[in-house]
Amino acid sequence: MNTTLETPALLLDEARMMRNVARMQSRMDQLGVAFRPHVKTSKCVEVVKRQMAAGSRGITVSTLKEAEEFFCAGINDILYAVGIVPNKLDHALKLIRDGLRLTLLLESVAMAEQVARHGAEHGVCYDVMIEIDTDGHRSGVKPDDPVLLQIAAALQGGARLKGVMTHAGASYDCNTPEALQAMAEQERSRCVAAATLLRNGGHTCEVVSVGSTPTALSAQHLDGVTEVRAGVYIFFDMVMADVGVCTIDEIAISVLCTVIGHQPDQGWVITDGGWMAMSRDLGRDHHGYGMVCDGDGQPVPELGFGKANQEHGVLQWRREPGVDITQRFPVGSSLRILPNHACATAAQHGSYHVIPQNGGDWPVWPRFNGW
Amino acid sequence: MNTTLETPALLLDEARMMRNVARMQSRMDQLGVAFRPHVKTSKCVEVVKRQMAAGSRGITVSTLKEAEEFFCAGINDILYAVGIVPNKLDHALKLIRDGLRLTLLLESVAMAEQVARHGAEHGVCYDVMIEIDTDGHRSGVKPDDPVLLQIAAALQGGARLKGVMTHAGASYDCNTPEALQAMAEQERSRCVAAATLLRNGGHTCEVVSVGSTPTALSAQHLDGVTEVRAGVYIFFDMVMADVGVCTIDEIAISVLCTVIGHQPDQGWVITDGGWMAMSRDLGRDHHGYGMVCDGDGQPVPELGFGKANQEHGVLQWRREPGVDITQRFPVGSSLRILPNHACATAAQHGSYHVIPQNGGDWPVWPRFNGW
Numbered sequence: 085m086n087t088t089l090e091t092p093a094l095l096l097d098e099a100r101m102m103r104n105v106a107r108m109q110s111r112m113d114q115l116g117v118a119f120r121p122h123v124k125t126s127k128c129v130e131v132v133k134r135q136m137a138a139g140s141r142g143i144t145v146s147t148l149k150e151a152e153e154f155f156c157a158g159i160n161d162i163l164y165a166v167g168i169v170p171n172k173l174d175h176a177l178k179l180i181r182d183g184l185r186l187t188l189l190l191e192s193v194a195m196a197e198q199v200a201r202h203g204a205e206h207g208v209c210y211d212v213m214i215e216i217d218t219d220g221h222r223s224g225v226k227p228d229d230p231v232l233l234q235i236a237a238a239l240q241g242g243a244r245l246k247g248v249m250t251h252a253g254a255s256y257d258c259n260t261p262e263a264l265q266a267m268a269e270q271e272r273s274r275c276v277a278a279a280t281l282l283r284n285g286g287h288t289c290e291v292v293s294v295g296s297t298p299t300a301l302s303a304q305h306l307d308g309v310t311e312v313r314a315g316v317y318i319f320f321d322m323v324m325a326d327v328g329v330c331t332i333d334e335i336a337i338s339v340l341c342t343v344i345g346h347q348p349d350q351g352w353v354i355t356d357g358g359w360m361a362m363s364r365d366l367g368r369d370h371h372g373y374g375m376v377c378d379g380d381g382q383p384v385p386e387l388g389f390g391k392a393n394q395e396h397g398v399l400q401w402r403r404e405p406g407v408d409i410t411q412r413f414p415v416g417s418s419l420r421i422l423p424n425h426a427c428a429t430a431a432q433h434g435s436y437h438v439i440p441q442n443g444g445d446w447p448v449w450p451r452f453n454g455w
Numbered sequence: 456m457n458t459t460l461e462t463p464a465l466l467l468d469e470a471r472m473m474r475n476v477a478r479m480q481s482r483m484d485q486l487g488v489a490f491r492p493h494v495k496t497s498k499c500v501e502v503v504k505r506q507m508a509a510g511s512r513g514i515t516v517s518t519l520k521e522a523e524e525f526f527c528a529g530i531n532d533i534l535y536a537v538g539i540v541p542n543k544l545d546h547a548l549k550l551i552r553d554g555l556r557l558t559l560l561l562e563s564v565a566m567a568e569q570v571a572r573h574g575a576e577h578g579v580c581y582d583v584m585i586e587i588d589t590d591g592h593r594s595g596v597k598p599d600d601p602v603l604l605q606i607a608a609a610l611q612g613g614a615r616l617k618g619v620m621t622h623a624g625a626s627y628d629c630n631t632p633e634a635l636q637a638m639a640e641q642e643r644s645r646c647v648a649a650a651t652l653l654r655n656g657g658h659t660c661e662v663v664s665v666g667s668t669p670t671a672l673s674a675q676h677l678d679g680v681t682e683v684r685a686g687v688y689i690f691f692d693m694v695m696a697d698v699g700v701c702t703i704d705e706i707a708i709s710v711l712c713t714v715i716g717h718q719p720d721q722g723w724v725i726t727d728g729g730w731m732a733m734s735r736d737l738g739r740d741h742h743g744y745g746m747v748c749d750g751d752g753q754p755v756p757e758l759g760f761g762k763a764n765q766e767h768g769v770l771q772w773r774r775e776p777g778v779d780i781t782q783r784f785p786v787g788s789s790l791r792i793l794p795n796h797a798c799a800t801a802a803q804h805g806s807y808h809v810i811p812q813n814g815g816d817w818p819v820w821p822r823f824n825g826w
Contacts, residue, residue, distance in 0.1 A: 146766045166766045167715035191716045344538035345562045364735035395517045395537045416541045434825040454805040
């Protein structure tokens with residue numbers, strides 16, 4: 085890679101990303117559901133613009149900062165997909181008063197009552213989804229739990245029930261097409277069951293929202309579902325390759341780093357890409373801090389990335405000891421690392437350096453972090 | 456904790472931090488060495504100002520961005536303690552031309568030649584330290600390796616040898632006073648030996664720089680050393696408590712989060728502080744994502760923090776199952792988490808919220824990230 089970029093730097097292969105966008109959107113079109121991408125992966129207006137242009141209807145966010153930033157960028161339909169708490173209601177209220185169609189999430193009668201009261205006190209009606217637990221991996225109400233009806237009943241006055249939402253995070257632990265299809269069907273059927281319970285109880289439940297990258301790419305049908313959410317598909321990563329929903333050459337981001345030294349007797353190649361550049365996410369624990377590639381992005385499986393300090397990567401030569409690693413990977417040479425977890429690695433950086441397709445300048449796409 | 460702060464938020468206990476500053480500086484004064492704090496931990500001008508006021512002479516940085524930011528804040532003597540590579544030389548040159556006394560680090564003849572050539576071509580003389588490997592944990596030249604003399608010989612024209620530098624990162628694996636003292640003595644004696652080898656070879660070697668938080672706090676004497684560096688002591692963390700150089704009530708930062716829900720049958724308390732707020736750093740792997748405390752900062756060992764998603768912390772009740780966790784930790788209540796690794800956790804945030812000592816407003820101290 086012929087570049088004078090200061091390293092470490094986060095690189096984005098736009099052509100790969102656009103193929104990932106097209107693949108997911110065409111699948112959603114075939115399945116007949118709206119697609120609401122989760123933008124927590126990129127936190128980048130330039131990326132999300134391209135998802136919207138491809139057909140996304142609204143977005144999903146993981147923080148109110150994302151809601152605020154993307155609303156400023158012109159996106160007007162946003163689902164905040166983390167359970168709301170009292171200290172965020174004033175911020176949500178401000179965004180709604182400024183004109184954002186913001187949907188909140190909750191899973192308890194206590195928060196439903198507080199949200200409804202806050203809305204009534206301030207003269208707004210919050211759109212609310214109830215989180216459904218379809219896989220036992222995190223938050224949400226079980227789809228057959230009668231508390232669903234109590235939550236729905238509490239959402240009146242300053243709030244209204246818009247629908248139900250689930251995320252089958254357990255799909256990240258699958259690794260066969262059969263397991264993924266079964267998980268997608270479980271996610272669908274249980275979320276639809278929750279909607280049915282609510283409707284049978286006399287409540288409207290317009291939206292049935294499901295999704296994770298693995299289940300979105302594995303579902304055989306989505307009867308009863310109105311929208312799907314997925315995030316990491318935009319870049320993919322080594323975890324998704326292990327799950328089996330992408331190949332390594334579909335991974336659209338990598339961390340460019342530079343060799344700063346060696347410990348030849350240990351077989352170590354030391355780079356300026358440490359855990360600050362990669363994150364501490366070890367994925368499924370068998371790619372170390374990520375998959376090492378050469379400067380052009382071709383995998384170099386002979387180098388393992390098992391150890392990192394804040395600004396140092398320690399790569400281990402795993403083949404015959406006779407090779408002179410100081411010559412094979414000289415000081416100043418470039419390597420690129422494919423991330424275990426795209427959301428975590430990208431969050432360590434303030435911008436994407438977009439690889440120019442035909443030489444020339446490198447566009448820089450800013451991203452934001454924090455809350 | 457009576458606060459309307461939006462969560463998650465990084466809290467700083469300034470009184471604790473100032474005690475940590477005073478403890479380290481008085482130790483350095485006793486040992487008769489200059490102290491050059493490593494500011495990669497805080498990346499915060501307000502914090503570093505207080506270290507300088509306490510007696511620090513110059514600072515250590517892990518990125519050129521830190522060098523640039525702290526130079527802009529008026530600090531003029533900066534050691535960039537990661538091996539320099541060609542793509543960063545123009546940036547270093549610019550900072551030096553702007554008036555910064557910047558010292559570079561390297562460990563190979565190849566980079567020494569490039570640095571000297573770059574300096575000569577651009578009419579500057581780079582101050583350079585040679586990195587010494589005193590513990591086999593990362594970079595650097597062995598203290599008795601004759602390549603030291605070749606590197607020193609290559610540093611002429613556009614560069615000059617300022618000294619030798621080492622970091623005994625292996626000290627993080629110690630956990631008894633005896634082991635720490637032995638590691639400190641190994642770090643000292645080997646770094647001094649490298650300086651002696653260089654001086655015997657006819658080179659000046661003005662600076663002998665050692666340090667890590669554990670060795671700085673454990674050294675019995677520092678004969679032959681001119682300066683010490685340490686970073687994480689400013690805040691301390693669970694890893695340093697495990698190493699044995701601080702107590703839990705000396706840890707000066709914590710992540711404030713809010714309970715967003717429960718899974719009572721699993722004993723789970725779910726918060727809005729996930730791995731994005733904590734980092735993925737698991738420390739020594741026995742505190743999960745950090746030590747759970749109540750809103751006032753008192754440890755709650757009954758809650759383990761073994762699982763996290765991007766914006767969700769999943770805390771596990773570890774005691775008798777009869778307790779109603781939805782009442783004990785209700786939705787909307789505050790918890791604070793002490794980090795495993797202060798450098799990693801702080802880097803996930805854009806600012807420190809300083810706990811007011813006598814009520815009143817919360818000062819916000821910005822920090823920066825990236826390269």
